[in-house]
Amino acid sequence: QQSDELIFFVNGRKVIERQADPEELLLYYLRKKHILFLNFRLSGTKYGCGIGGCGACTVMISTYDPVAKQIQHRPANSCLLPICSLHGAAVTTVEGVGSIKTRIHPIQERLAKCHGSQCGFCTPGMVMSIYALLRNHAEPSMEQIISALDGNLCRCTGYRPIIDSYRSFAREPTCCQLRGTGQCCLDQEECVCSSSTGDQVSYIRYFFPLSPVCLCNPEFPPMDPTQEFIFPPELMRM
Ligand code: FES
Ligand code: FES
Known part of the structure; x- marks a missing residue:
């Protein structure tokens, strides 16, 4: 790793930025058509207010705390988050959670x-x-x-x-x-x-007279934690 490299992950894919713009915010970065050679165009993350007020741009940021030896997950407004603050972090967007192309979460x-x-x-x-x-x-x-x-x-x-x-x-x-x-x-x-x-x-x-949905006794598939992205082991060694 070179000292001027910005390294983070987006939905399990590694991103290396060598000339990161210090003013670039994550929301706009994700929604761009291309990130280097990766064709992300992650437009599921929405631009609502652009000033941290609406939550439409929320993504999950995961980091590893080497002292506590714990992975921490937190939601963040990507419209306020400079990409340069993401070195060593894993970003999960709504596309990484589930989609009709893969499976609905x-x-x-x-x-x-x-x-x-x-x-x-x-x-x-x-x-x-x-x-x-x-x-x-x-x-x-x-x-x-x-x-x-x-x-x-x-x-x-x-x-x-x-x-x-x-x-x-x-x-x-x-x-x-x-x-x-x-x-x-x-x-x-x-x-x-x-x-x-x-x-x-x-x-x-x-x-919805024929709707199978019961608000009180729904038959929903349970959450299966084994299907979620794991935190990239590489980031735990950085
Ligand atoms: Fe409204 Fe980010 S776009 S909080
Ligand atoms: Fe339309 Fe929430 S803003 S569904």
Whole structure:
């Protein structure tokens, strides 16, 4: 490695920049058509406000702490992040989490099935914020889930379907059946689940009468941590 090389990984692929522009920000870098000889064009990471206010540009940054001997994952607004701050880091974008070309990740699937995405512009950022949370906490609390979405704005959904979809990852049981009623919310006139309002369930039943989605007892494929990108071992030796 030469001293003027900037080395980091994007979705498991190594990037070496020899003439990195100190003013270049990660969001624009990812969305460019070509990164050196790599054809990334990772346009899933969205430009919303450009000033750290909306979360549409969220990616996950993973680094290795040699003192604690731990890999740390954190969400970051790529619109504020100079690429020169990424030496030794692994960047994961929404394309690295899942796509219809490879496989949809449970985080994406649950969001879609629970109608947590409408125009879809905020969706990659939502997915990445929750992905970073789940990489650190496989069974988060509802407080952690809501807090993880603090920096993500959505102008369409009103947030409830987003929170509901990710409630399914929470460690506390929230299902009506688990709560002892023995009945599913969607079979009742009014939802008794604390997660959903009666209005919301009526809306879903009206517009999606055959929908297999039950907000209270969903049959979602579980998260499989073995399918995720591993932290590049090379970066642990740098
Ligand atoms: Fe809005 Fe980055 S584009 S926070
Ligand atoms: Fe449109 Fe969230 S789905 S901004």
